[in-house]
Amino acid sequence: MKAWVLKSVNQLPEFCEVPVPESKEGYSLVNLTASSLNHRDVWITKGKYAGIQLPCVLGSDGAGISEGRRVLINPGWYWGANEDVQSRAFRVLGMPDNGTFAEYISVPREFIHETPPHLSEVEAAALPLAGVTAYRALMSKCHPIPSHKVLVTGAGGGVALFAIQFALALGCEVYVTSGSHMKMDRAIGMGVAGAVNYRDDDWMDQLKKMAGGFDIIIDSAGGDGFRHLVSLSNPGGKIVFYGGTLGNINGLNPQTVFWKQLSIMGSTMGSPRDFAEMLEFVDKHRIIPVVDEVFEMEEWDKAFEKMEQGQQFGKLVCIHS
Ligand SMILES: NC(=O)c1ccc[n+]([C@@H]2O[C@H](COP(=O)([O-])OP(=O)(O)OC[C@H]3O[C@@H](n4cnc5c(N)ncnc54)[C@H](OP(=O)(O)O)[C@@H]3O)[C@@H](O)[C@H]2O)c1
Structure with missing residues (x-):
């Protein structure tokens, strides 16, 4: 499959061929239809992020199809039992675990949620981390x-x-x-x-x-x-x-x-409860994420440059297929 892989810091990720991830016990494969950029991805390319492990497929936000359902992914993994603060096991999808700037991703099922029906794939991909x-x-x-x-x-x-x-x-x-x-x-x-x-x-x-x-x-x-x-x-x-x-x-x-x-x-990201409540709120109020620009997967590096220059109003989204 194709993916944007960061191989070393102080350069942009490379668009290259990588193996489709294997599905493990408790995980599901998601065929990603769209992903979106967060400032975190830009900080990582500059080496301004703790615990960088390379090479890594970047990307925290993704929407797609899994087991016949339209889904999006909660990028905040293993928050833990305390609503007040994340546990030491907490990790954000897209570093060190391979992220969403790829055609497929394997995700623990607990982090896969149904996409609110009023959202398109592009809008759904814009929602998770920032939302x-x-x-x-x-x-x-x-x-x-x-x-x-x-x-x-x-x-x-x-x-x-x-x-x-x-x-x-x-x-x-x-x-x-x-x-x-x-x-x-x-x-x-x-x-x-x-x-x-x-x-x-x-x-x-x-x-x-x-x-x-x-x-x-x-x-x-x-x-x-x-x-x-x-x-x-x-x-x-x-x-x-x-x-x-x-x-x-x-x-x-x-x-x-x-x-x-x-x-x-x-405040940092959110617990599984925050994430579920956020989806409910977006669904109830029919909130549509503000998308600044949609990029084809091959030209996704242009989005990193645009975010660095701070030109965008809203999310930069990558359409995968
Ligand atoms: N703790 C967390 O969980 C978490 C989660 C997400 C993001 N973040 C951090 O939050 C920041 C924004 O993330 P993002 O993904 O939303 O980035 P983004 O889409 O690239 O937005 C950058 C933001 O910085 C604002 N900005 C730039 N210079 C400013 C200034 N002098 N005064 C006030 N605002 C200024 C921009 O405002 P205008 O464009 O309107 O000028 C814009 O809101 C990043 O540092 C990111 O790492 C933290």
Whole structure:
């Protein structure tokens, strides 16, 4: 079968011929019809990921056909019994285990789920990793209600867009930041109440003017700007971050955090319960993942370059057949 295999870091994966995986006891073979890219895949190609073992077929997200059913794969394996935190056995599909940028994959049956019927193969492949990360960060950690004001930073990102869609589906008033006016306009078109450009020096003042303050903030940037999120939080507010694109958080004022009784939480992917609830929520609200571009399998390397340049609004999807 054909697959995109990473053979060494600091280069893109290679499109090559590899053996079809053998099915083992408790596993099922999935004929993958589509897969999607996550920033994790890009970090891995750059060697910026713990525990890299090569060669490896990359890819955490996949949809396809298994035993006659339309399925998608939960990429978070062996979470363990504690809902609060993953076990030491936790692993993410696509490193070190061979991932979804291939024609076939063999997957433990417990991680195979029926595709919500309203989703196409392309849409289904866009959902798993980003969807469960957004679901846990927003829903499981913050328990939003319709009266909440929610800020999602970096509106163009895969996870961020699901957080926006989930919060809008609940009826929350949603605001976003983005580095591009085109992406801000796209977010407004989806129904967000306001958008500001994080490249403006006064982005936090603009948000304060627009919204007052926020009950929930979902962030993946970290860095120096994070301290402004604390200022923008309403008393009793919750800030969840699942990424650290801009590096270490500096200049956090402890007095503001404790006086406002803020909860600042980290979040990573999600448990099997989060994943199942996310699928139910997507099904109930007929949520359709935002897909930026679909690539043929042979040209999938172009998607890595596009994500690195940050041009996308939504998910980059690879169609396998
Ligand atoms: N902990 C976890 O389980 C988990 C899961 C998934 C992802 N992540 C991490 O989360 C990050 C995003 O992942 P993704 O797959 O959604 O990536 P992506 O689709 O490539 O999105 C990149 C994101 O970074 C935003 N961004 C860039 N510069 C920014 C800035 N100065 N301020 C605010 N936002 C900025 C972009 O916003 P605009 O495009 O709107 O400018 C966009 O939302 C990555 O670091 C990834 O490794 C963690």
